[in-house]
Amino acid sequence: MVNIMLRFLFAAFTSIIMGLLFMGIGRKFIARIRRHYAGPFYQSFIDVIKLFSKKSISHNWIMDFGVMMGFAGIIATIIFMPIGPFNVFSQMQGNIIIIIYFMTIGYLGMAMGVAASGNPNATIGIARALTLMLGYEIPFVLTVILLVFANNSSLLQVMVVNQQGGFMEWNAIRYPFAFLAALIALQGMLGEQPFDAMIAPSEIASGPMVELSGKFLGFGFLQHAAQIFLETGIIVNMFLGGSQNFFIFFAKQLALYLLTVAVSGIFPRYRFEDAVKFFWMAPTALAAIQLIIFII
Amino acid sequence: MLLTSTNEIKDNGMERILNFFRKKSLWMLHYCTGCGAVELPPTMTSRWDMERFGMGPMATPRQADLLLITGYLSVKSLKRVIYTYEQMQEPKWVIAFGSCPINGGIYYDSYSVINRLALYMPVDLSIEGCMPRPEAIIDGFTKLMKAIEKGEAVGYKKYRENYEWYKANQRNVLERTSAVLKEEA
Numbered sequence: 001m002v003n004i005m006l007r008f009l010f011a012a013f014t015s016i017i018m019g020l021l022f023m024g025i026g027r028k029f030i031a032r033i034r035r036h037y038a039g040p041f042y043q044s045f046i047d048v049i050k051l052f053s054k055k056s057i058s059h060n061w062i063m064d065f066g067v068m069m070g071f072a073g074i075i076a077t078i079i080f081m082p083i084g085p086f087n088v089f090s091q092m093q094g095n096i097i098i099i100i101y102f103m104t105i106g107y108l109g110m111a112m113g114v115a116a117s118g119n120p121n122a123t124i125g126i127a128r129a130l131t132l133m134l135g136y137e138i139p140f141v142l143t144v145i146l147l148v149f150a151n152n153s154s155l156l157q158v159m160v161v162n163q164q165g166g167f168m169e170w171n172a173i174r175y176p177f178a179f180l181a182a183l184i185a186l187q188g189m190l191g192e193q194p195f196d197a198m199i200a201p202s203e204i205a206s207g208p209m210v211e212l213s214g215k216f217l218g219f220g221f222l223q224h225a226a227q228i229f230l231e232t233g234i235i236v237n238m239f240l241g242g243s244q245n246f247f248i249f250f251a252k253q254l255a256l257y258l259l260t261v262a263v264s265g266i267f268p269r270y271r272f273e274d275a276v277k278f279f280w281m282a283p284t285a286l287a288a289i290q291l292i293i294f295i296i
Numbered sequence: 297m298l299l300t301s302t303n304e305i306k307d308n309g310m311e312r313i314l315n316f317f318r319k320k321s322l323w324m325l326h327y328c329t330g331c332g333a334v335e336l337p338p339t340m341t342s343r344w345d346m347e348r349f350g351m352g353p354m355a356t357p358r359q360a361d362l363l364l365i366t367g368y369l370s371v372k373s374l375k376r377v378i379y380t381y382e383q384m385q386e387p388k389w390v391i392a393f394g395s396c397p398i399n400g401g402i403y404y405d406s407y408s409v410i411n412r413l414a415l416y417m418p419v420d421l422s423i424e425g426c427m428p429r430p431e432a433i434i435d436g437f438t439k440l441m442k443a444i445e446k447g448e449a450v451g452y453k454k455y456r457e458n459y460e461w462y463k464a465n466q467r468n469v470l471e472r473t474s475a476v477l478k479e480e481a
Contacts, residue, residue: 034341038347205355211358
């Protein structure tokens with residue numbers, strides 16, 4: 001029991017610390033794309049400590065509960081994801097269907113928390129986020145279906161084992177269209193441009209975060225950090241061969257995240273209904289083509 | 297009269313440690329009705345790049361630490377600025393841009409513009425100039441960071457201690473215009 005607790009704490013802390021580090025490096029990277037320098041790579045840690053040292057205002061207990069549930073939902077999902085060679089429950093081996101179910105808890109918690117704050121901008125923002133979720137889940141689930149059929153298993157660990165032996169064995173090379181679809185879906189999952197209509201700062205005043213102050217925003221930050229770690233981690237396990245080494249695993253995640261950030265650095269923003277339409281057309285078509293090729 | 301001097305309400309102990317993180321991550325909210333707002337985009341973007349200091353623009357008062365009053369304030373907008381300031385969470389700081397919030401600037405004899413912002417809100421730092429260039433703004437920010445590190449930038453505590461004094465000043469000037477602004481309470 002103590003053993004499992006320790007493993008859980010390890011997974012939670014690793015995801016938060018690596019997520020914040022990725023965020024900091026991503027900010028540096030995007031600044032270089034735009035030809036300036038930005039702060040140090042540990043800027044996100046400073047921001048989080050500052051946010052937790054501020055006073056914060058709560059509107060009602062549902063807001064407290066919702067923000068905590070959003071954070072806990074993402075951390076709970078990380079339990080099921082293999083982090084390199086590490087699994088919190090060694091017999092679970094990362095069932096992708098459980099992960100997809102659990103991932104929505106984070107969003108729903110956030111939705112409950114920010115909707116309880118009573119600010120109309122927050123409600124608009126979270127409505128857009130949940131609508132966008134309808135968009136990217138379809139191509140993502142299609143790629144998952146493809147991999148489940150290809151591996152005869154829904155366990156991420158099995159998928160990783162089947163990809164061992166050089167990068168030519170990676171699913172990204174075997175199923176390039178599906179990989180492309182998953183990358184576009186990842187862009188939407190992380191809420192980066194061009195799919196950041198839900199946080200549009202000058203239009204709806206940063207959407208879901210509009211009423212969050214101090215510790216609440218701090219939890220929002222931690223949730224986003226853990227989310228970056230989780231979602232890049234899933235794609236690395238599914239398409240980039242996972243790894244038996246922590247550092248290689250983190251490096252693959254970082255490369256994937258920087259790719260996302262680079263795309264977001266040069267794109268403007270889709271309106272959210274156009275974004276959903278785009279998700280249902282282009283990446284869904286790519287995933288479907290790959291599925292048809294696989295069946296034939 | 298103001299009740300406490302700055303020395304008595306200085307930060308110390310644990311606050312001083314947290315101040316190290318606070319000064320490196322100042323998120324700002326700009327109140328952009330004055331002409332100083334036009335100097336901010338070059339300060340933020342790649343030419344002068346204030347993100348080096350961990351500063352960045354924020355969308356709402358709840359998230360921000362630093363309120364920038366960029367230029368003159370009419371009495372009508374003073375009311376909004378006070379609402380905004382009171383919505384911000386402590387610790388919070390105020391920077392007044394340009395001559396207008398210091399002594400009225402070119403609007404010194406206007407019937408509808410306030411002359412000294414410091415009478416109505418605790419201003420931590422004023423950047424003079426009409427308008428201050430980005431270099432002056434960055435210089436002002438670094439001065440504020442030093443003051444925060446030393447625990448001297450405690451305008452928000454001053455506001456709390458002297459709430460009655462500030463409120464009386466605010467009432468004075470807002471009542472003067474109540475004949476016009478009564479409708480919107």
